[in-house]
Amino acid sequence: MGEHHHYRVCPLCEATCGLELTLAAGQVTRVRGDADDVFSRGFICPKGAALGELHADPDRLRAPHVKTATGHVATTWEDALARVDAGLRGVLAAHGRDAVAVYLGNPNVHTLAGQLYVKALLRAHPTKNLYTASTVDQMPRHVSSGLLFGDPDAITVPDLDRADLLVVVGANPVVSNGSLCTAPDFLGRLKALRARGGRLVVVDPRRTRTADLADEHLVVRPGSDAWLLAAIVNVLFAEDRVRLGALEGRVTGVDAVRAFAAPFTPERVAARVGVPAERVRALARALSDAPRAAVYARLGSCTSRFGTVANWLVDVVNALTGNLDREGGAMFPRPFFRPVRERADTAGRGFRMGRWSSRVRGAAGGPARAPGGDARRRDRDPGRRPGARARDHRREPGALAAGRRAPRARPRGARLHGRRRPVPERDDAPRRRRPAAARAARAGAVRPRLHGARRPERRALRAASRAARRRPARRGEILLALAGILGGAASSWRRSPTTSSRRPSSRASSPPRARRSRAWTRPRSTRRSPRAAAPSASSTSCCAPAPYGDHFGRRPGGLTLADVEAAPHGVDLGPLAPRLDEVLQTPSGRVELAPAVLIAEGPVLEHALDEPEEPGLRLLGRRTLRSNNSWMHNLPGLVSGKPRCTLQVHPEDAARLGLADGASARVTSAAGTLSAPVEVTDRVPVGVVSLPHGWGHGAPGARLRVAAEHAGVNLNAVVDPEPLDRLSGNAVLNGVPVTIHAE
Numbered sequence: 001m002g003e004h005h006h007y008r009v010c011p012l013c014e015a016t017c018g019l020e021l022t023l024a025a026g027q028v029t030r031v032r033g034d035a036d037d038v039f040s041r042g043f044i045c046p047k048g049a050a051l052g053e054l055h056a057d058p059d060r061l062r063a064p065h066v067k068t069a070t071g072h073v074a075t076t077w078e079d080a081l082a083r084v085d086a087g088l089r090g091v092l093a094a095h096g097r098d099a100v101a102v103y104l105g106n107p108n109v110h111t112l113a114g115q116l117y118v119k120a121l122l123r124a125h126p127t128k129n130l131y132t133a134s135t136v137d138q139m140p141r142h143v144s145s146g147l148l149f150g151d152p153d154a155i156t157v158p159d160l161d162r163a164d165l166l167v168v169v170g171a172n173p174v175v176s177n178g179s180l181c182t183a184p185d186f187l188g189r190l191k192a193l194r195a196r197g198g199r200l201v202v203v204d205p206r207r208t209r210t211a212d213l214a215d216e217h218l219v220v221r222p223g224s225d226a227w228l229l230a231a232i233v234n235v236l237f238a239e240d241r242v243r244l245g246a247l248e249g250r251v252t253g254v255d256a257v258r259a260f261a262a263p264f265t266p267e268r269v270a271a272r273v274g275v276p277a278e279r280v281r282a283l284a285r286a287l288s289d290a291p292r293a294a295v296y297a298r299l300g301s302c303t304s305r306f307g308t309v310a311n312w313l314v315d316v317v318n319a320l321t322g323n324l325d326r327e328g329g330a331m332f333p334r335p336f337f338r339p340v341r342e343r344a345d346t347a348g349r350g351f352r353m354g355r356w357s358s359r360v361r362g363a364a365g366g367p368a369r370a371p372g373g374d375a376r377r378r379d380r381d382p383g384r385r386p387g388a389r390a391r392d393h394r395r396e397p398g399a400l401a402a403g404r405r406a407p408r409a410r411p412r413g414a415r416l417h418g419r420r421r422p423v424p425e426r427d428d429a430p431r432r433r434r435p436a437a438a439r440a441a442r443a444g445a446v447r448p449r450l451h452g453a454r455r456p457e458r459r460a461l462r463a464a465s466r467a468a469r470r471r472p473a474r475r476g477e478i479l480l481a482l483a484g485i486l487g488g489a490a491s492s493w494r495r496s497p498t499t500s501s502r503r504p505s506s507r508a509s510s511p512p513r514a515r516r517s518r519a520w521t522r523p524r525s526t527r528r529s530p531r532a533a534a535p536s537a538s539s540t541s542c543c544a545p546a547p548y549g550d551h552f553g554r555r556p557g558g559l560t561l562a563d564v565e566a567a568p569h570g571v572d573l574g575p576l577a578p579r580l581d582e583v584l585q586t587p588s589g590r591v592e593l594a595p596a597v598l599i600a601e602g603p604v605l606e607h608a609l610d611e612p613e614e615p616g617l618r619l620l621g622r623r624t625l626r627s628n629n630s631w632m633h634n635l636p637g638l639v640s641g642k643p644r645c646t647l648q649v650h651p652e653d654a655a656r657l658g659l660a661d662g663a664s665a666r667v668t669s670a671a672g673t674l675s676a677p678v679e680v681t682d683r684v685p686v687g688v689v690s691l692p693h694g695w696g697h698g699a700p701g702a703r704l705r706v707a708a709e710h711a712g713v714n715l716n717a718v719v720d721p722e723p724l725d726r727l728s729g730n731a732v733l734n735g736v737p738v739t740i741h742a743e
């Protein structure tokens with residue numbers, strides 16, 4: 001049998017690299033970067049290259065499992081869904097829809113099915129108790145964007161390919177491949193920046209691989225970004241360096257920002273930030289002098305107590321230096337799937353915060369509008385609650401999870417093990433779901449893989465579909481079936497999930513197995529493919545009504561799905577362009593640089609400067625090139641080599657604490673304790689230790705044989721779930737105070 005090549009988009013991370021898959025005899029025999037891909041140009045990382053191995057992993061679950069007295073047992077999807085239906089129906093009837101919480105894990109945002117059908121599920125089941133990985137990740141960014149621009153999804157990305165100065169705060173894109181900045185081959189782009197005479201500054205407590213590349217590395221104390229950025233703003237005003245550029249007249253609140261920053265002189269914050277005042281001042285001057293500069297902040301800036309303040313100040317600095325919405329600065333990408341809004345001016349409804357608080361512990365809700373939500377449906381959009389507190393729902397009657405490994409993803413996740421769960425949960429099932437790329441390549445099961453880079457640094461639109469679409473992707477079917485169940489459409493999901501919410505079945509009371517109910521697993525010509533479903537599941541998700549689309553023929557020359565399908569290596573939509581007026585939805589119709597809730601944080605931030613720091617070392621997480629949060633650890637090709645789940649300790653701390661390289665250390669925090677092997681290294685500064693997250697595969701019942709041999713420990717066993725970023729409810733995952741003892 002001959003070889004076939006298929007072009008797909010890697011579903012593992014935001015870089016969205018184009019892949020060339022080689023198939024022979026139904027097996028993926030090779031995965032390479034697609035050299036002709038308009039966006040990634042052949043780049044691939046070790047995880048993408050391992051997709052074939054992931055596809056073939058014998059431990060990957062290929063069927064749903066139900067929990068029995070003797071452990072988890074494989075079953076059919078019909079049976080699994082019938083049980084979910086039976087279990088949830090009772091809970092919904094007795095306690096109402098808020099009794100069923102939903103947790104959405106990270107992979108949902110990397111597949112077409114996730115993007116389309118999760119929306120359908122949430123619309124069918126608008127529970128207040130929605131938890132997502134966003135609140136252990138990027139919620140501060142959404143809140144600050146909501147307040148500044150009126151849209152929590154209006155997230156600026158650095159224009160990497162044209163910037164002269166890039167300041168990276170709390171991100172390690174050389175390893176993570178970038179986040180909230182879709183840019184395949186981030187490393188290559190950073191090298192290109194330097195090669196054209198640009199400068200790279202990295203702000204990170206650890207000497208990361210990105211820091212290795214930088215012209216300057218500011219080794220900050222964990223959790224201190226808000227002070228550093230406030231001091232930069234302070235210098236911009238004090239030295240009369242504020243230049244709004246094209247933003248002149250389109251911004252409110254400049255004076256309030258000046259007053260906010262007044263107390264935070266570089267001298268005042270130096271000790272707390274851990275960087276001498278002169279270097280802070282020099283960075284502010286460099287940002288103001290550079291022809292085109294961008295501050296880019298990510299995970300490390302979000303997972304701290306002042307995460308929202310820090311993320312707000314990032315765009316404040318971008319605005320005050322004239323770099324917001326400017327080429328080479330911090331720009332707004334134009335996603336292919338958002339509708340074009342016809343409107344007379346830039347004013348909108350703005351953004352409200354926290355509508356409810358948790359019934360269980362009074363935790364603040366997330367923003368009123370869920371990221372990814374559509375402005376027009378604000379009132380029905382359930383918003384998000386702190387993922388760090390999802391475990392509160394174990395005390396409540398129902399919980400449903402999609403695409404998550406929450407126990408390892410959330411603070412104190414370890415505690416979830418062994419808890420009784422009310423329904424056979426989906427999170428047990430998908431431990432090794434087929435990667436979309438490899439899966440899409442299976443002959444006969446190909447569906448369009450429309451992939452518009454989520455927040456592209458350069459926009460690209462790609463479809464990877466060659467064959468006719470015979471049936472919806474399994475992922476989509478499952479999500480629609482769950483939507484049918486949760487939407488109270490009785491058992492109609494058995495007939496056809498795509499229509500279930502409109503056609504409740506009258507046979508709901510008959511025993512599930514007695515019915516002929518395999519329609520949803522069997523392709524039918526009447527069934528709609530994701531492509532056909534797209535306009536109804538989400539009117540924004542098909543290319544026709546979207547910004548580049550032909551608007552069903554009304555805009556000749558616009559893109560059609562056929563154009564996209566005819567370009568297996570992608571359609572290049574050109575470089576980023578200024579588009580602030582399209583983005584703004586604030587009540588004033590301007591960039592509201594000084595939202596009251598953020599200005600009110602000034603005294604809190606100032607007071608915190610003088611608070612004595614908690615004693616102990618500070619624990620940081622880290623990502624490694626061959627992991628993807630909690631997964632990819634069951635692949636021999638990725639997990640072999642030096643142990644990666646090590647506790648990095650600076651040589652001076654190691655000597656002081658009597659810790660030898662390779663020996664075991666006990667790490668204790670207010671939340672818990674764990675043991676890990678020590679790696680003595682100056683990649684971490686004195687006073688800071690680091691352990692990667694996503695490990696701890698030795699839990700009873702786990703059936704990942706390779707991962708179990710390299711189990712590692714779960715960092716989140718010692719991450720305290722109590723502290724949250726006040727304004728966004730984001731978990732404080734980094735800078736955890738710990739004590740360490742040799743064992």
Ligand SMILES: Nc1nc2c(c(=O)[nH]1)N[C@H]1C(S)=C(S)[C@@H](COP(=O)(O)OP(=O)(O)OC[C@H]3O[C@@H](n4cnc5c(=O)[nH]c(N)nc54)[C@H](O)[C@@H]3O)O[C@H]1N2
Pocket residue numbers: 013106137169170171172173175176177178179203204205206208220221222223224225298299300301304620621622623624625626627628629630694734735
């Ligand atoms: N290989 C790999 N790639 C991944 C992932 C993975 O697990 N593995 N995960 C994916 C996901 S879900 C995401 S969200 C992205 C995240 O991608 P990034 O945002 O690049 O996140 P990290 O690589 O964790 O880098 C965060 C950095 O912040 C630093 N840091 C910690 N605390 C502070 C602080 O208070 N201030 C400052 N300035 N820095 C701090 C840490 O030392 C770390 O180097 O990566 C994605 N890509």
Ligand SMILES: Nc1nc2c(c(=O)[nH]1)N[C@H]1C(S)=C(S)[C@@H](COP(=O)(O)OP(=O)(O)OC[C@H]3O[C@@H](n4cnc5c(=O)[nH]c(N)nc54)[C@H](O)[C@@H]3O)O[C@H]1N2
Pocket residue numbers: 104105106107108111133134136137299402403404405406408409410411430431432433475621622628629630631693694715716719733
């Ligand atoms: N201490 C600490 N904790 C962290 C972080 C940190 O930096 N430090 N990072 C946080 C971040 S940024 C994030 S995003 C979260 C991630 O938290 P989660 O999203 O909960 O974790 P992942 O490991 O990405 O979980 C992915 C799971 O989904 C499965 N999966 C893959 N594809 C599919 C699919 O198509 N369908 C379904 N149903 N399942 C699928 C995978 O096999 C895996 O089990 O972790 C957070 N936790």
Ligand code: SF4
Pocket residue numbers: 010011012013014015016017043044045046047048049177184
């Ligand atoms: S960088 Fe991300 S998208 Fe690219 S190959 Fe690696 S995992 Fe896949």
Ligand SMILES: [Mo]
Pocket residue numbers: 106133137
């Ligand atoms: Mo994430």
